[in-house]
Amino acid sequence: MTPARPADDIAEILVKADVIAAKVKELGVRIAADYQGKDLVLVSILKGALPFLADLMRATQIPLALDFLEVSSYGAETESTGVVRILKDIAKPIEARDVLVVEDILDTGQTLSYVIEHLRAQRPASIRLCVLLDKPARRVVPIEIDYRGFEIPDKFVVGYGLDYAERYRNLPFVGVLKPEVYARES
Template sequence: MTELQKVLIPREELRRRVQELGAEISRDYEGQELILIGILKGAAVFMADLMREITFPVGIDFMAVSSYGNAATTSGAVIIRKDIDTDIRGKHILLVEDLIDTGLTLKHLKEHFLNSGALSVRICTILNKPSRRLADVEVEYSGIEIPDEFVVGYGLDYAEQYRNLPEVWVVATE
């Protein structure tokens, strides 16, 4: 059973931070070809809001990945379940994620795209849990740092539920 405990990040704080990130990305990439790559499914809500805050045309694509391992150890192995359709050679890539905790998946993806010919690869997340970081990965555009709590809403789920909540909630799970 899942129980919503409390709102951790209200809708207005999310909206304000997305606007700030969009302005920062717009300044950094103005006049360059930028492709946003959202990591499904969680990043879809954030990416839709973020791309509307960027002030120049951008390309978009999505990918789905799975990380395998057991609860005792994290293997860091990443399986690409849906790859992008876009040719990224010679282009700037911005990986868009809902939440970064261990950083293992994003480290792998960053290396994958650089090895595939991307001009640059940076990471943007709306939620960041650096207390759980296992991989040394730079998050160039970090939205809101959160404590080590299980959260849902704004694209994040528990058993495919709660993604549609407009704010981020802490949940108790059993």
């Protein structure tokens, strides 16, 4: 049974909404400075990165283009399956353009490594990575992060775009789900 309020399922808030907003603004200023005068394309990974992307692009006060990839490696599980599939590819060519991949969370690194290699094959001028959340304890594939929001512990998190079984994305903060949520879903 789904609770009346999604926040009722949260055991702990890891990153509050106002802290996220301040960090996103800071990242936007840095990105704008680094890409001033360049042909920047933000490539966001759907669906989880959408709130982060929306806030980040507003904080990045330079001309830019947007495109999207949809990939799957989780399904309805709390841990990545390790098998990455592209469900929706980018729509526009990125050859000779500066690409910034925008992602909600870097966990094992398998998904982002796959995405970066996929995009690199399209010969962009540059490709860099911006992640809201970094979970280094779970890293299997080494990946360089150019813009990092927050380093978090090895806990399954939801909110601010991140989900469990397509729920909790609308929470304004990043939090840890109560263990009993998984039990009632099993």
